[in-house]
Amino acid sequence: MEPIFTLHRGSAPLLVSLPHDGSVIPAELAARMTPQAQRAPDTDWHVSRLYAFARELGASVIVPAHSRYVVDLNRPPDDVSLYPGQNTTGLCPIVQFSGEPVYLEGQEPAPEEITARVERYWMPYHDALATEIARLREAHGRVVLWEGHSIRSVVPFLFEGRLPDFNLGTSNGASCSPALQAKLADVLAAHRGYTHVVNGRFKGGYITRHYGHPDENVEAIQLELAQVNYMDEASFDYVPERAEPVQVVLRELLQRCLDA
Secondary structure, three states, X not given: OOOOEEEEOOOOOEEEEOOOOOOEOOHHHHOOEOOOXXXXXXXXXXXXXXXXXXXXXXXXXXXXXXXXXXXXXXXXXXXXXXXXXXXXXXXXXXXXXXXXXXXXOOOOOOHHHHHHHHHHHHHHHHHHHHHHHHHHHHHHOOEEEEEEEEEOOOOOOOOOOOOOOEEEEOOOOOOOOHHHHHHHHHHHHHOOOOOEEEOOOOOOOHHHHHHOEHHHOEEEEEEEEEHXXXXXXXXXXXXXXXXXXXXXXXXXXXHHHHHO
16 A cells, blocks of 8 residues: 655654655546546655755655655645635645546535545644654744745646746744845845746745744744746656756755754
8 A cells, every 4th residue: 555655754853744745546436537637647755766965965755655645745624725815725626736537427525425535545644744743842832833835837727937946835924023024035035047936926835834933933924836847847846957946945945944
């Protein structure tokens, strides 16, 4: 049986969560999906490879096995929209980022199936996330939760034009201290070869908003990367010569979190 997630427990006050890295779709579920959806195109491809260096910094790293099409770990369990009035996808998505259906006609999950998926896949990940945050805060007095994400650079269904290269989200400043947000923004501004925005289209999903409580010494930051900077968006292939400069920036960002 495929594991729900893998967790590397580190020694530093930093937890890297990669909730959309998984791409596994159980065969019985894939059979109900369109051929395009079976490829799991909306995966945050290769982010675990991008962030592999985080272990060298002493960070804990949690990575799920399954696709967001099985259940989206970065959505609330009641499926309330994180971006009211804007196109988005839900807890058990029935629409792809392209706007096309995930499922064959009449094969969408019923409410009881969604509940079962939450219990089977969503709850274990979040239980582990909460437990690891508590462990690190107890050990260090503080912890930073880093949410690593990526998405195609052009997705008209979700946003206009081309997405900035680095999209930092702190729930409009609610999920981390102003000082840490400013330090991270300074890192991004120093890398003039890339574009960036703070709290733009992607302000942080459920995990950032739910777990980020700077007044309780738990800070949470989401980074949404435009995939064109480290991979081929058509084939999903990793492109090392693009990825290596991105990893330089990522390392600086995580180091700032540790130094704060």
